Structure formats: C-alpha cells, structure tokens
Amino acid sequence: MLKTLLLVFFSMFMWVIVSANNPRIVTSTNESWKFIEGDFPEAVNINFDDSKWEDVTIPHTWNAKDADDETPGYYRGIAWYRHSLYISKNTNSKEIYISFDGVNQDTELFINGHFVGKHSGGYTRFCFDITKYVVFGEKNYFSVKVNNEYNENIPPISADFTFFGGIYRDVNLIFTEKQHISTTYFASSGVFITTPIVNQKQARINIKTLVTNDDSFDKILQIENTIISPNGEKLITKNSTVSIPKASSGESFQNEIILDSPSLWSPDTPSLYKVITRVIDPKSNKLLDEVINPLGLRWFEFSADKGFFLNGKSLKLIGTNRHQNYLNMGNALPDEIHVQDIKLIKEMGANFLRVSHYPQDHVLMEMCDKLGIICSVEIPIVNEITENELFTQNCLNMTREMVMQDFNRPSIVIWGYMNEVLLHLSFKQDSIRNEIYIKSVAKLATEIDKQLRNDDPPRYTMIVCHGSLNTYLKAKLVDIPMILGFNQYSGWYGGNFDGFDKFLADFRKKIPQKPLIITEYGADVDARLHSNHPVRYDYTQEYANLYHEHYIKSILKNPFITGANIWNFNDFYSEGRANAVPHVNNKGIVTLDRVKKDTYLLYQAILSKNPIVSIGGANWKIRSHGLDKNGICNQQIKVYTNQPWVDLSLNGRELGKHKVVDNIASFIVPFVNGINTLDASCTIDTCILRDQLKIDFRGIPNDIKDTKIPFTEINVMLGSKRYFEDRTNSVCWIPEKEYAPGSWGYVGGKPYIKQTRFGLQPASDLDILGTENDPIFQTMREGLKTFKMDVPDGKYTVCFYWAELFSTKEQQGSIYNLGDDAEKQDFSQRIFDVDINSINVLKDLNLAKEYGEHCAVVKKFEVDVTNGEGININFSPVVGEPILNAIRVYRNY
Numbered sequence: 001m002l003k004t005l006l007l008v009f010f011s012m013f014m015w016v017i018v019s020a021n022n023p024r025i026v027t028s029t030n031e032s033w034k035f036i037e038g039d040f041p042e043a044v045n046i047n048f049d050d051s052k053w054e055d056v057t058i059p060h061t062w063n064a065k066d067a068d069d070e071t072p073g074y075y076r077g078i079a080w081y082r083h084s085l086y087i088s089k090n091t092n093s094k095e096i097y098i099s100f101d102g103v104n105q106d107t108e109l110f111i112n113g114h115f116v117g118k119h120s121g122g123y124t125r126f127c128f129d130i131t132k133y134v135v136f137g138e139k140n141y142f143s144v145k146v147n148n149e150y151n152e153n154i155p156p157i158s159a160d161f162t163f164f165g166g167i168y169r170d171v172n173l174i175f176t177e178k179q180h181i182s183t184t185y186f187a188s189s190g191v192f193i194t195t196p197i198v199n200q201k202q203a204r205i206n207i208k209t210l211v212t213n214d215d216s217f218d219k220i221l222q223i224e225n226t227i228i229s230p231n232g233e234k235l236i237t238k239n240s241t242v243s244i245p246k247a248s249s250g251e252s253f254q255n256e257i258i259l260d261s262p263s264l265w266s267p268d269t270p271s272l273y274k275v276i277t278r279v280i281d282p283k284s285n286k287l288l289d290e291v292i293n294p295l296g297l298r299w300f301e302f303s304a305d306k307g308f309f310l311n312g313k314s315l316k317l318i319g320t321n322r323h324q325n326y327l328n329m330g331n332a333l334p335d336e337i338h339v340q341d342i343k344l345i346k347e348m349g350a351n352f353l354r355v356s357h358y359p360q361d362h363v364l365m366e367m368c369d370k371l372g373i374i375c376s377v378e379i380p381i382v383n384e385i386t387e388n389e390l391f392t393q394n395c396l397n398m399t400r401e402m403v404m405q406d407f408n409r410p411s412i413v414i415w416g417y418m419n420e421v422l423l424h425l426s427f428k429q430d431s432i433r434n435e436i437y438i439k440s441v442a443k444l445a446t447e448i449d450k451q452l453r454n455d456d457p458p459r460y461t462m463i464v465c466h467g468s469l470n471t472y473l474k475a476k477l478v479d480i481p482m483i484l485g486f487n488q489y490s491g492w493y494g495g496n497f498d499g500f501d502k503f504l505a506d507f508r509k510k511i512p513q514k515p516l517i518i519t520e521y522g523a524d525v526d527a528r529l530h531s532n533h534p535v536r537y538d539y540t541q542e543y544a545n546l547y548h549e550h551y552i553k554s555i556l557k558n559p560f561i562t563g564a565n566i567w568n569f570n571d572f573y574s575e576g577r578a579n580a581v582p583h584v585n586n587k588g589i590v591t592l593d594r595v596k597k598d599t600y601l602l603y604q605a606i607l608s609k610n611p612i613v614s615i616g617g618a619n620w621k622i623r624s625h626g627l628d629k630n631g632i633c634n635q636q637i638k639v640y641t642n643q644p645w646v647d648l649s650l651n652g653r654e655l656g657k658h659k660v661v662d663n664i665a666s667f668i669v670p671f672v673n674g675i676n677t678l679d680a681s682c683t684i685d686t687c688i689l690r691d692q693l694k695i696d697f698r699g700i701p702n703d704i705k706d707t708k709i710p711f712t713e714i715n716v717m718l719g720s721k722r723y724f725e726d727r728t729n730s731v732c733w734i735p736e737k738e739y740a741p742g743s744w745g746y747v748g749g750k751p752y753i754k755q756t757r758f759g760l761q762p763a764s765d766l767d768i769l770g771t772e773n774d775p776i777f778q779t780m781r782e783g784l785k786t787f788k789m790d791v792p793d794g795k796y797t798v799c800f801y802w803a804e805l806f807s808t809k810e811q812q813g814s815i816y817n818l819g820d821d822a823e824k825q826d827f828s829q830r831i832f833d834v835d836i837n838s839i840n841v842l843k844d845l846n847l848a849k850e851y852g853e854h855c856a857v858v859k860k861f862e863v864d865v866t867n868g869e870g871i872n873i874n875f876s877p878v879v880g881e882p883i884l885n886a887i888r889v890y891r892n893y
Contacts, residue, residue, distance in 0.1 A: 105151070343569065486518060646665040797890055
C-alpha cells in the first residue's frame with residue numbers, strides 16, 4: 001500500500017513540475033556533494049582542492065552522530081559544502097534559479113567564486129537567481145557556507161530540540177524562460193489563491209499571479225488559469241492579456257473564477273482541485289511557463305464557546321505535534337519518511353497536526369492536503385526573544401516566508417508565532433528589567449500578528465503559552481492573537497492529573513472570549529520500560545497510558561476546547577536531555593523509528609472511524625517475572641478497541657468476554673513459561689475482527705530449586721519497580737523483591753529516591769556513560785547488606801551492575817523540568833567490600849574514584865555452588881553505604 005501511495009505521489013509531483021510542453025524544468029541536485037566541518041573561506045575558489053573532503057548526499061546533517069553521543073554538546077559552527085555541475089549550452093537561453101528547501105541556519109552561496117546571496121533561518125525555503133553567475137557548456141562550482149552556531153538574532157535562540165546543522169532538505173535547480181512566474185518572492189510558487197466566498201452552492205476563486213520579465217523590452221503576455229476537478233476533469237479556464245515592463249520582477253495580475261456546486265475539502269473527503277497557471281506568448285501561442293497549485297474549497301471559523309467549524313459543521317480537532325526527526329538521521333529525512341508520518345497520523349484517526357515548532361518539508365504539507373489533516377504552522381520563536389531590530393526583522397521575514405510558501409494549502413487554518421515565550425525569563429530577579437522585556441515580547445507579537453492578518457486575513461493567528469495562565473494574562477499577551485494555545489503537563493512535570501481540569505476551569509473563567517487549543521500534553525515513555533505500579537517520572541508505558549486516558553476524557557467532554565495536540569507524534573532528539581533515553585525527548589506516541597506505543601493504540605481506538613482492536617503492550621515481547629506454585633504469573637493486559645465487547649484467549653484457551661469502557665477492555669492474563677499467544681477478537685455483524693500477539697515469557701519459579709521449571713537466569717534491577725526489556729541482548733530485567741527462604745532477593749537497605757521540589761521521583765535521570773541501557777543503572781539500593789539466591793548446586797555467572805548516581809558536580813537542570821530537577825544531596829564518597837559465599841571478590845570498591853561518577857560498571861564472577869549453599873552475596877561498608885544497581889545471574893551448568 002505504501003509503495004502504491006508513493007508511486008502515485010511521485011508521479012503526480014513530476015507531472016506538476018515537468019508536464020507536457022512546459023519549458024520550466026525543476027530538477028534536484030542532491031548527489032555528489034563534498035563536505036567538511038570547519039571554516040574554509042578559500043573554498044569559494046574554482047580551483048580549490050576538495051578531494052579530501054567527505055562525499056555526502058543531500059539531505060545531510062553533520063550532527064546525526066555527535067548530538068547523540070556521550071560527550072556533552074554537539075558541533076554548532078561553520079561547515080562548507082561544494083558541488084560541481086555541468087550546465088549544458090542548450091539551456092543558455094534560460095533563466096536559472098537555485099532553491100534550497102531547508103538549511104540550518106545561516107547560509108551563504110558562492111558560484112564560480114562569486115558571492116550570490118545569504119539567507120538567515122533554518123526552516124524555510126529560499127531561492128536565488130543564479131543566471132549571471134553560471135557558465136553554460138562548462139562545469140560550475142557551487143560553494144555553500146553553512147553555520148548553525150548560536151545566534152541571538154535568529155530564532156530559535158533556545159529550544160527543547162537539537163539544532164541540527166546542514167543542508168538537510170532538497171536542493172533544486174529551476175530553469176525558466178525569460179518571461180515566467182516568479183520564483184524569488186519569498187521562494188513561493190508565485191501564485192496566490194484565495195476563496196473569499198465558499199459555500200455548498202458556489203465558490204469564488206481569486207488567483208493572483210506574480211510574473212517576471214527578464215528581457216530588455218516590454219512584453220505582452222497572456223495569463224491563463226485553469227481549474228481541474230478532483231477527478232481530473234478540466235472545468236473552467238480564464239484568460240487575461242497583460243503588459244509586463246522590461247526587467248521587472250513580480251508584477252502582479254489577478255483572475256477571478258466562479259465555480260458552481262463545489263466539492264468541499266474536509267478530513268473525511270479531502271477533495272483537491274488543481275489550479276494550472278500558464279504564461280503564454282499570444283503572438284506565437286508559445287507556452288512560456290506553467291505551475292500547478294492545490295485548491296481545497298472549504299470555509300471555517302473558531303468559536304470560543306463551541307470550538308471549530310468546518311464547512312458549517314462542528315469538528316473537534318484532535319491530533320499531534322510533529323518534529324522532523326528519525327532514528328540515526330537527525331533531521332535529514334528522505335521524502336518517504338514525511339509521507340509515512342502523515343499516513344500514520346491519518347491511520348490513527350487524527351484530523352489535526354500542529355507543525356511544530358517551525359515550517360517543515362513541502363512533502364509533509366502536501367500529504368496533509370491530500371489526506372485531509374488540518375494544520376497550524378508556526379515560526380520558531382521558542383522560549384525567548386532578543387530585544388533588537390535585527391531579531392524582529394528576521395522574525396517578520398520568516399513569517400512572510402512561511403505564509404507565502406504555504407499560502408495555497410487548504411490544510412492550513414492557523415498561523416502561529418510564539419511558543420512558551422515567557423517560560424525562560426532571564427530578568428525575573430529584576431522586576432523593572434523584567435517588565436521591559438515582557439513589553440518587548442508583546443510589541444514583537446503585535447507586529448507579527450498585524451503582518452499575518454494583513455498578508456492572509458482568512459486564517460487565524462495563535463500564540464502558544466506554557467501552563468502559567470496568570471503570567472500571560474499579566475503580560476497581556478492573551479489579547480494579541482485570535483486563538484490561544486496552552487501546553488499542559490499537570491501530572492508529569494509536577495502536580496497530578498486533576499491539575500489539568502483545574503486549569504481548564506480557570507481558563508474558562510478568566511478568558512472566556514478566546515478559542516482554546518491544548519497545544520501540548522504528554523508524558524515521557526521509554527518503550528522498553530514497564531511497571532505494574534506506575535508512578536510519575538518512571539518513564540514507563542503504563543504511566544503514560546494513565547496520563548493520556550485522563551487527558552483525552554477531559555478534552556472530549558469540554559466543547560469549549562477547540563482542539564488538542566498530543567506532544568508528540570514521534571520521539572525526537574534533544575541533546576541536552578538525559579532521562580531514560582539520553583538526548584531524546586520520549587513523549588512521542590511512536591518511537592524514533594516509528595514503532596507504535598500503547599498511547600498510539602489508545603487514540604486510534606478513540607478516533608478511528610474504522611473498526612479497531614489492538615492488544616496493548618505489543619512492543620513488550622520479552623517478559624519475565626516470578627511464577628507461583630502452579631507455574632503461572634498473572635499480569636494485566638489492555639485491549640484497545642472501538643467495539644463494545646472483546647473476547648481474549650491465551651494459547652487457545654478462552655479468558656472471557658469483557659465489556660469495553662472508554663475504549664479499553666482489561667484482562668488479567670495467566671502467563672506461563674514459554675511462548676504465550678494472545679488472541680483478541682470482536683464480532684461485527686457476521687465478521688470477526690482480531691489482533692494477535694506472541695509473548696516470550698521467561699518465568700522464574702518462586703521456589704528456584706523447583707525442578708519442574710529449571711532455573712536458568714535472573715536479571716534484577718535494585719531499588720526499582722520497573723521492568724526493562726533489553727531488546728538488543730534479548731534480556732528482560734525485573735523489579736527487586738525482598739528475600740524469602742527458598743527464593744531470591746535483597747536483605748537490608750532502601751531504594752535510592754531522587755528528591756525534587758515537587759516530591760519524589762523513582763529513578764535518576766542522569767546520562768549513564770558507557771551504556772545504551774541507562775535504565776538498568778538509574779536505580780539502586782543503598783545500604784544493601786545481602787543479596788541471596790537459593791539456587792540448586794551448579795556453576796553460575798554473577799554480574800554486578802553499578803553506577804554512582806550521586807555527583808560532586810553541579811548538574812545543569814533543564815528549564816523544561818519547570819523546577820523539577822534533583823535537589824542537591826550531600827555526598828562525599830562510598831567505599832565497600834563484596835563477598836560471594838564468604839570469598840572476598842572486591843576489596844575497597846570506590847566506584848566514583850576508580851571509574852567516575854554516573855559511569856556504567858559491570859563486574860562478572862564465576863561461582864561454583866555446592867552442598868546446597870546457594871549464592872550469598874554480602875556487602876560490607878568501609879566508608880558510607882554500599883550500593884547495587886542491578887544484578888544478573890545465569891546458570892552455566
């Protein structure tokens with residue numbers, strides 16, 4: 001299905017840019033680039049030797065690896081690209097342009113040693129006229145200087161995502177005749193379509209075309225606009241004859257077309273017309289240029305009381321945010337991933353996407369048009385502003401680029417321009433200076449909002465605020481945009497789930513006149529972590545399930561909530577974060593490589609209009625736990641569905657038929673050792689809808705001398721109530737338990753608990769060096785006396801897992817934790833001994849001194865167990881308290 005969709009998509013795309021007889025040629029030039037990190041100003045020279053530079057293909061970023069390694073920070077600075085290209089003599093009558101779809105963030109272009117132009121901003125397209133710089137019939141040398149270093153004059157200044165440097169979107173060459181539709185007006189299509197009247201009976205379509213004449217004489221031209229129906233039928237053509245002055249760029253001409261009985265665009269029926277705009281020489285009837293733009297006929301409005309209306313019908317907007325990231329790629333993504341992401345969002349049943357926090361690839365936006373995803377798009381003013389004119393002008397320029405480049409998209413209904421901009425107040429200790437700063441923010445917001453309403457009156461404007469309602473009220477920012485977005489994380493960064501409901505009541509009371517969108521809400525999930533007792537900040541899938549189950553109920557039941565965007569569609573890179581997966585924000589409902597989490601399945605069951613049944617925990621396929629005397633371990637399984645009843649069976653044995661409540665049916669499943677096959681089914685008329693899941697359950701008998709289920713291995717995380725699935729090594733780690741005779745467990749000590757302003761957190765969020773399995777090391781038991789295992793006689797391997805979680809260094813907190821970082825704890829050092837079965841194996845172990853703080857340490861020992869003595873591991877303090885983070889024991893013979 002995906003291959004078919006892609007084939008249709010790319011076939012259509014090629015038809016758009018190179019249709020029959022169209023003299024305009026658009027071709028990518030992504031291959032055979034040279035790249036080097038650092039500043040090499042001499043690289044602009046034609047004869048510069050770049051033979052030792054790295055060979056790269058665009059899209060490309062230089063931060064794909066170093067933004068995800070264990071060294072703090074990543075390269076933010078200058079790099080150079082070079083590209084040589086032969087341009088045929090056959091094109092010497094053409095005008096030539098180069099278009100960059102996305103370069104982060106400062107770009108300078110040189111061709112054949114000549115400076116062509118500069119662009120500031122990392123997320124919008126830009127286009128240069130290069131006709132006078134190229135040499136026809138010879139090789140041409142393109143040199144591009146790119147800089148992603150911190151620049152206070154270019155938004156974003158700071159943000160909770162990695163600022164990947166590089167030419168990370170396509171580079172295209174555009175060949176046109178001397179008279180053509182303009183390409184350099186904010187790198188737009190040069191055609192701007194508005195629909196001042198749309199209803200079920202009629203649509204009035206205004207088409208403004210910008211035309212360039214690069215000849216040295218005036219020209220009489222014909223501008224032709226044709227409407228093509230969604231099924232490909234030619235409907236209406238309108239012509240106008242115009243005079244274009246010589247050496248002119250961007251002359252504006254308008255046509256109006258009336259269309260009766262239009263097919264309306266909506267998420268359920270995303271009917272897309274096309275507008276073909278041609279420039280014709282009326283004397284010779286020669287086609288000089290042609291571009292095609294999408295046309296979706298719809299009307300919409302936002303109400304503070306009743307939400308969003310599309311084509312006169314109420315529509316709750318529910319969907320996600322999305323970052324342009326993928327596993328090991330940074331933001332240098334091929335088209336196929338953009339297509340896949342929107343397809344997954346549509347399959348979930350969502351109808352709304354907040355394109356955050358910056359404009360994204362045109363392929364992504366085309367998919368939103370085609371599949372019926374309603375969008376807000378914003379420029380990347382995140383956290384803070386710089387109070388100077390250059391920053392303001394860059395913001396205003398980015399705003400115009402954003403609007404003009406996506407002007408014709410039916411999917412876009414909102415333009416945004418600030419995100420949590422009062423979160424990071426640098427001057428809050430100085431009330432007078434702080435007031436000046438806040439007034440500067442309001443002044444900038446007013447300028448941007450005014451420009452947006454002038455450039456595109458039908459669409460709405462939005463500012464997105466962090467959770468402090470009173471902060472934005474006091475700053476009067478709430479008065480400026482047409483819509484307010486609020487990001488809500490009650491129950492994650494602090495507080496509890498009910499805090500969300502209290503916010504809604506407070507907002508409704510204080511700002512009843514403004515439409516409200518919950519623009520972000522979510523909880524971090526490491527898809528490898530699970531718990532039967534989930535708590536805030538444990539990063540388990542089960543806690544996020546509870547979080548989203550609460551939020552979506554409140555969102556759906558309150559009609560004044562216009563819409564909501566889950567934060568986030570995908571996990572994404574944020575180099576400064578540690579957490580369970582360092583350098584990644586894990587609030588996605590799919591992983592970095594697009595594996596669905598339970599939260600995706602929950603929303604699909606709620607939102608999809610197709611019959612859905614999905615077994616939860618589908619990505620937890622290797623499990624382990626203690627077995628009772630009957631060889632059984634009972635665990636809860638949730639089934640997500642939009643049907644009223646669900647049947648579940650285990651290994652062919654019926655477990656019962658359960659009623660579905662809030663799209664969830666819960667079952668207690670008696671897992672046994674080995675492969676367990678779950679089968680969930682719903683009957684729809686005479687058809688059966690089903691989902692199946694195979695789980696490798698590696699049971700551990702509570703009586704580990706029981707010969708019915710021979711003991712093979714155990715993997716325990718101390719101080720933890722979490723399970724961790726190490727998929728790479730096919731190991732499941734389980735929570736600790738206290739020792740009982742005949743079994744296994746710890747004796748003495750207490751779990752390490754992280755202290756924060758908002759209470760206790762169950763695990764450290766340090767980046768553990770030397771491992772990719774950080775959760776194994778992020779919990780520990782302090783003051784442990786003994787770890788005992790009453791295993792039968794045999795040869796065993798015992799592996800100790802340690803990491804010193806206390807630090808003598810000041811840890812830099814994240815502003816996104818909103819004060820929920822760990823409080824400083826007193827710690828000098830710890831030294832202890834370890835004995836196994838009365839034999840000393842480690843003497844005066846000082847983890848911090850010998851290996852460093854928060855470094856993964858694994859010590860392995862072989863143990864012969866005889867005479868029924870089992871394994872007895874004693875920890876003896878020398879200085880401070882002994883610790884153990886995790887232990888793995890497996891039987892050799």
